[in-house]
Amino acid sequence: MTQVGLWVVGGLDLALSGRRTTIDFPDGAAVGDIPDRLLEVGIDAHSPKYLVVLNGLGWRQFPPEQKLKDGDVLLVIPPLMGG
Amino acid sequence: MMKANVTFQGGYLFKRLRIDLSTRQVRVEEIDPAEYYQFLGGRGMGALWYWREIAPDVRPLGAENKIGFFAGPMTGAPLISTTKFQCATKSPETGRYLCANSSGYFGPYLREAGFDALILEGVSPSWTAVVIENGAVRFVDDENWKGLKTVDARRRLLDGLPQGRRWATMVVGPAAENEVAFSSIMVDDGRAFGRGGAGAVLASKRVKALAVRGDHKFPVYDIEKCRALTKNAIEFLKTSRAKHRMLGTAQFIEPVNALGAMPTRNFQTTWEDPETASGVIAQTMREKYFVRNYACYRCSIACGQMTEVKEGEFAGAAARPEYESIGILGPSCGVYDMAAVIAANQACDELGMDTITAGNMLGLVMELFQRGLVSAADNDGLEVHFGDGKALVQMLHFFAERRGLGKIIGKGALGIIAERPEWEPYIMHSRGLTFAAYDPRGFHGMGLSYATSSRGACHNVGGYTVYEELLSGKVDRFSPQGKGAMVKSLQDVRAYIDSTGLCTVARGGFQLTNQPNTEVLLAITGYDFAPRLVEIGERIINLERMILKREGVDRRLDTLPPRMREPVPNGPAAGHAVTQEILDAMLDEYYQLRGWDANGLPTAETLKKFDLEFTLV
Numbered sequence: 213m214t215q216v217g218l219w220v221v222g223g224l225d226l227a228l229s230g231r232r233t234t235i236d237f238p239d240g241a242a243v244g245d246i247p248d249r250l251l252e253v254g255i256d257a258h259s260p261k262y263l264v265v266l267n268g269l270g271w272r273q274f275p276p277e278q279k280l281k282d283g284d285v286l287l288v289i290p291p292l293m294g295g
Numbered sequence: 296m297m298k299a300n301v302t303f304q305g306g307y308l309f310k311r312l313r314i315d316l317s318t319r320q321v322r323v324e325e326i327d328p329a330e331y332y333q334f335l336g337g338r339g340m341g342a343l344w345y346w347r348e349i350a351p352d353v354r355p356l357g358a359e360n361k362i363g364f365f366a367g368p369m370t371g372a373p374l375i376s377t378t379k380f381q382c383a384t385k386s387p388e389t390g391r392y393l394c395a396n397s398s399g400y401f402g403p404y405l406r407e408a409g410f411d412a413l414i415l416e417g418v419s420p421s422w423t424a425v426v427i428e429n430g431a432v433r434f435v436d437d438e439n440w441k442g443l444k445t446v447d448a449r450r451r452l453l454d455g456l457p458q459g460r461r462w463a464t465m466v467v468g469p470a471a472e473n474e475v476a477f478s479s480i481m482v483d484d485g486r487a488f489g490r491g492g493a494g495a496v497l498a499s500k501r502v503k504a505l506a507v508r509g510d511h512k513f514p515v516y517d518i519e520k521c522r523a524l525t526k527n528a529i530e531f532l533k534t535s536r537a538k539h540r541m542l543g544t545a546q547f548i549e550p551v552n553a554l555g556a557m558p559t560r561n562f563q564t565t566w567e568d569p570e571t572a573s574g575v576i577a578q579t580m581r582e583k584y585f586v587r588n589y590a591c592y593r594c595s596i597a598c599g600q601m602t603e604v605k606e607g608e609f610a611g612a613a614a615r616p617e618y619e620s621i622g623i624l625g626p627s628c629g630v631y632d633m634a635a636v637i638a639a640n641q642a643c644d645e646l647g648m649d650t651i652t653a654g655n656m657l658g659l660v661m662e663l664f665q666r667g668l669v670s671a672a673d674n675d676g677l678e679v680h681f682g683d684g685k686a687l688v689q690m691l692h693f694f695a696e697r698r699g700l701g702k703i704i705g706k707g708a709l710g711i712i713a714e715r716p717e718w719e720p721y722i723m724h725s726r727g728l729t730f731a732a733y734d735p736r737g738f739h740g741m742g743l744s745y746a747t748s749s750r751g752a753c754h755n756v757g758g759y760t761v762y763e764e765l766l767s768g769k770v771d772r773f774s775p776q777g778k779g780a781m782v783k784s785l786q787d788v789r790a791y792i793d794s795t796g797l798c799t800v801a802r803g804g805f806q807l808t809n810q811p812n813t814e815v816l817l818a819i820t821g822y823d824f825a826p827r828l829v830e831i832g833e834r835i836i837n838l839e840r841m842i843l844k845r846e847g848v849d850r851r852l853d854t855l856p857p858r859m860r861e862p863v864p865n866g867p868a869a870g871h872a873v874t875q876e877i878l879d880a881m882l883d884e885y886y887q888l889r890g891w892d893a894n895g896l897p898t899a900e901t902l903k904k905f906d907l908e909f910t911l912v
C-alpha cells in the first residue's frame with residue numbers, strides 16, 4: 213500500500229471538503245492511476261470543476277508512469293480565475 | 296486607419312459625447328466604423344483615443360489630462376453579464392497610460408442615453424455633478440459636494456434627480472479630492488474603476504459625480520439569436536459558475552494559500568498556517584457574514600457577496616469583498632479577522648480608494664513599523680502593526696485624509712520612492728502599480744504578467760496565469776519555460792474581452808476563448824468578429840505598448856521588485872524566487888513571440904502586421 217495525503221480546499225461540494233485525509237493506492241501505483249482512485253472518493257480529476265495538484269504542481273505535469281510514494285500529497289481545488 | 300469593408304447592423308451607436316468642463320461646451324462626435332473594425336470597442340477604443348489625445352508630457356492631475364469611458368458592442372446588449380465598460384486616462388499612480396474596467400449600470404445606461412463613449416476634458420469652475428439624460432447634459436454645481444464620502448455623495452445625487460427610470464452613477468470620495476494616487480471611481484453602489492487612480496483624475500476636474508440614464512433602444516442585428524445564445528450561456532454558467540454565486544472569488548483564498556502564493560506580511564512570506572488563515576476564507580465569510588448575492592446589470596451569476604458584520608468591534612461594517620481585496624487587506628497585512636477585512640473594504644469604498652493598492656500601502660506601513668523605520672511620532676501617534684485590524688481601518692482614513700504617514704503614502708509607489716528611496720525594497724510594484732494578491736514566486740507566470748502588463752502589475756490586464764500553470768501539465772509553475780507563450784495568449788484574450796463589454800466571468804458561456812468559436816458578436820453587430828478577435832487583442836496590446844514606448848517604457852521597466860529575487864522563506868513555495876535570469880528568460884520568450892525586439896519594443900514589421908504604422912511617428 214502507498215499512502216497519499218489528500219486535501220480538498222476552496223469550499224468544494226465534496227464529502228472530503230476541508231479535511232486532510234489519506235488515501236491508499238496499491239503498491240506500484242503510478243501518477244496515471246490518480247484519476248481512477250480519486251473517482252472512488254467522488255472526485256473527477258478530468259472535470260473542469262476541479263484542479264488536481266500533486267506535491268504542489270499540476271498532476272498532469274508528471275509522467276503517467278511515475279510511481280507514487282508514501283507521503284505524496286494531492287490537493288484538490290476549484291478552478292482559479294482572476295476578476 | 297485601414298478601412299473596413301463591412302457594415303455594422305447593430306451593436307454600435309457611433310456617437311461619442313465630449314464635455315469640456317471648463318467651458319461647459321458639449322459636443323456629440325461621430326465615430327468612424329473602421330475604428331470598431333480594428334479595435335472592437337471598450338479597451339481597444341480607449342487605447343486608440345489615448346494615443347491620439349494624451350501626449351506624453353500631460354500631467355495626470357493637470358488640467359490638460361482627459362478621462363474617457365468606452366463601451367463595447369456587448370455593453371448593455373440583451374444577453375447576460377453585459378455590464379462592462381472601460382476607462383482610459385493618464386494615471387496619477389504610474390504617471391503613464393491607464394486602462395481600467397468596471398461593471399455596474401453606467402456603461403449600459405450610457406448606451407441607453409445614446410452614446411458609445413464619454414470624454415471629459417478641462418476643469419470645472421466649481422465642484423459639480425454631471426447629469427446626462429439622453430442627449431441632454433446638465434451640471435449640478437455645489438461646493439458642498441466636497442468632502443462627502445462616496446455613499447453620501449451618491450445618495451445626495453440621486454435625491455436631487457427626477458424619479459422614474461433608474462439612474463446609473465459614478466462618484467469619487469475624499470481620497471480623490473485629496474489627490475490620493477490610488478483613488479477609485481465608485482460605480483453605482485459597489486463596483487469600481489479601482490486601479491490606477493482614475494478617481495483623482497476626475498476630482499482634479501472638480502467632478503464629484505456623474506449620473507446617466509436614457510431610453511434609446513439598443514440596436515441588435517439578430518434578437519432571436521441573442522435569445523438562443525443567452526439560454527445556452529445561462530445553462531452553461533449554471534454549472535460552471537455555481538461556486539461563484541455561492542462563494543464569490545473569496546473561494547480562492549484557501550487554495551492560493553495552500554499553494555504558497557498568498558502574500559503574507561507584505562510579501563515577506565507567501566503562506567499562513569491554514570488554521571489561522573481560515574479566519575478569512577470564503578466559508579467563514581459565508582457562514583458568519585453573508586447577507587445576500589449581488590448582481591451587476593443583466594447577470595444571472597450574481598457573484599457579488601454582500602456581507603455585514605453584526606457584532607463586535609466592527610459591527611455595522613458592510614462590503615462585498617473580492618479575493619484580491621481580502622488577500623491584500625487580510626493576509627498581506629497579517630489580519631485574519633474577516634470582520635476587520637470587511638470594515639477595511641468598506642472604508643476603501645466609502646473613502647474612494649483602490650483596495651489592492653491601499654492594502655499594499657498598509658503592508659508597507661506595517662513593515663516600516665516592524666523594521667523600526669517609522670514610529671508613532673511619524674504617524675500622528677498611531678502605531679500600525681501587522682495583525683492589528685483596528686489600526687488597519689484607521690490608517691485607511693489617514694491615507695484618504697493625507698494625515699500622518701498618509702501624506703507621503705497618498706503619493707503612491709513611485710511618489711513614495713522618489714521621496715524615500717530607502718523604502719523601495721518594501722514596495723511590491725511594477726511600473727508604479729502594486730501587486731495583486733498573488734506572489735510571483737509561487738507562480739512565475741504571474742511575474743511575467745506583472746512585469747509586462749500595459750498598466751503596471753495587474754493580474755488581469757497582465758494575464759491571469761495561475762489556473763493555466765496548474766492545468767495543462769505543459770508548464771511548471773516554478774519554471775520560466777513556456778510562460779512567454781502563456782502570458783501572451785492570456786493578454787491577447789483579455790484585451791479583446793475588455794473590448795466587448797462582457798464580464799470575463801461569463802465569457803465561457805459565449806465561447807469567447809483563445810480560439811473563439813462564437814456567433815455572439817455576429818448576432819449583435821451583424822459582422823462575424825470571431826475569426827479576428829485574437830488578432831484584435833494583439834493589435835490592442837501592440838498599440839498600448841507603443842503608447843508606453845512614447846511614455847518611456849522599454850525592457851528596463853519590465854521589472855519586478857527586489858524581494859521577488861529572494862527565496863520564499865517557508866511554506867509550500869519555500870526556496871523559490873523569480874531571479875533576474877528567470878525573468879529575463881520569460882521576457883525573451885515573450886518579446887520574441889510578440890514580434891518585439893530584445894528591448895521589448897514592437898518592430899516595424901509587427902506594427903505593419905497590425906496596421907499600426909501610424910504609431911511610427
Ligand code: SF4
Pocket residue numbers: 376377378398589590591592594595596597598599798799800801
Ligand atoms: S459575474 Fe459577477 S462581476 Fe461579472 S457581471 Fe456577474 S455579478 Fe458582475
